[in-house]
Amino acid sequence: xxxxxxxxxxxxxxxxxxxxxxVELVTDYLEDALSAADRGRLEExxxxxxHCTEYLAQMRETIRLAGRLTPAxxxxxxxxxxxxxxxxxxxxx
Amino acid sequence: xxxxxxxxxxxxxxxxxxxxxxxxxxNGAMFRLALSFVDSRAVAxxxxxxxxxxxxxxxxxxxxxxxxxxxxxxxxxxRARTTGVRESRSVPxxxxxPAVDASRFGPSGxxxxxxxxxxxxxxxxxxxxxxxxxxxxxxxxxxARQREVVLLRDVEELSSTEVxxxxxISEANQRVLLHRGRSKLRQSLESELGGGxx
Numbered sequence: 001x002x003x004x005x006x007x008x009x010x011x012x013x014x015x016x017x018x019x020x021x022x023v024e025l026v027t028d029y030l031e032d033a034l035s036a037a038d039r040g041r042l043e044e045x046x047x048x049x050x051h052c053t054e055y056l057a058q059m060r061e062t063i064r065l066a067g068r069l070t071p072a073x074x075x076x077x078x079x080x081x082x083x084x085x086x087x088x089x090x091x092x093x
Numbered sequence: 094x095x096x097x098x099x100x101x102x103x104x105x106x107x108x109x110x111x112x113x114x115x116x117x118x119x120n121g122a123m124f125r126l127a128l129s130f131v132d133s134r135a136v137a138x139x140x141x142x143x144x145x146x147x148x149x150x151x152x153x154x155x156x157x158x159x160x161x162x163x164x165x166x167x168x169x170x171x172r173a174r175t176t177g178v179r180e181s182r183s184v185p186x187x188x189x190x191p192a193v194d195a196s197r198f199g200p201s202g203x204x205x206x207x208x209x210x211x212x213x214x215x216x217x218x219x220x221x222x223x224x225x226x227x228x229x230x231x232x233x234x235x236x237a238r239q240r241e242v243v244l245l246r247d248v249e250e251l252s253s254t255e256v257x258x259x260x261x262i263s264e265a266n267q268r269v270l271l272h273r274g275r276s277k278l279r280q281s282l283e284s285e286l287g288g289g290x291x
């Protein structure tokens with residue numbers, strides 16, 4: 001995170017955020033990991049910046065879509081091997 | 094859906110069918126997680142089997158303080174890390190580029206080339222199969238450490254604390270990896286689907 005942290009510290013403190021900083025803070029924002037002050041500055045920026053608002057919406061959509069990735073189905077082979085494994089374990093006592 | 098606790102109770106009582114249900118519930122996710130750590134499907138399958146066996150043997154010690162899923166994933170990651178380890182070859186923070194390419198901003202840090210719209214496209218126009226193929230290949234292309242975090246946090250929907258437990262990493266490190274991974278996925282979606290409106 002060296003990039004955004006130094007970048008961030010250099011420019012922080014009471015100055016308004018610029019878009020390039022906002023995109024680096026979006027995850028901390030969505031994960032609720034920003035201080036109240038930073039959160040306020042970010043929301044202030046969003047209120048006046050349609051591009052960053054769109055960017056945030058796209059990050060939310062990305063997360064939503066990622067949630068729809070489905071795991072591979074089990075092959076019948078793997079299921080039966082695991083059943084064997086269970087019986088083996090039972091036999092261990 | 095029968096709760097895990099009930100299945101565990103039946104499993105402890107020797108009910109094989111409870112085991113089969115748990116396998117159906119978690120094996121796919123475990124296999125996918127294992128694939129993040131090792132190079133081959135065969136080794137990943139082995140890791141998953143070892144995990145189930147370790148879980149069965151440790152059943153008496155599972156106290157339900159974490160969810161069953163988190164417990165299984167933690168065992169799996171420990172197994173995977175001692176087994177094949179694709180991970181040792183990837184340097185954790187080497188890939189610390191910006192979320193959005195610097196060329197898209199002007200000298201003052203405001204957008205020069207703003208995000209192209211694609212949400213509407215993804216939700217209403219793109220064929221579902223094509224979209225999931227696109228997502229899958231973007232996801233597969235992520236660096237291993239980022240993929241693991243995105244998988245656990247956004248696909249499996251563990252809490253960030255649980256992700257940290259499973260991968261044995263700090264909250265801060267977890268968020269950095271998540272940030273990089275999500276940003277790359279967003280960029281892929283924009284590159285593939287964007288531009289329809291502008």
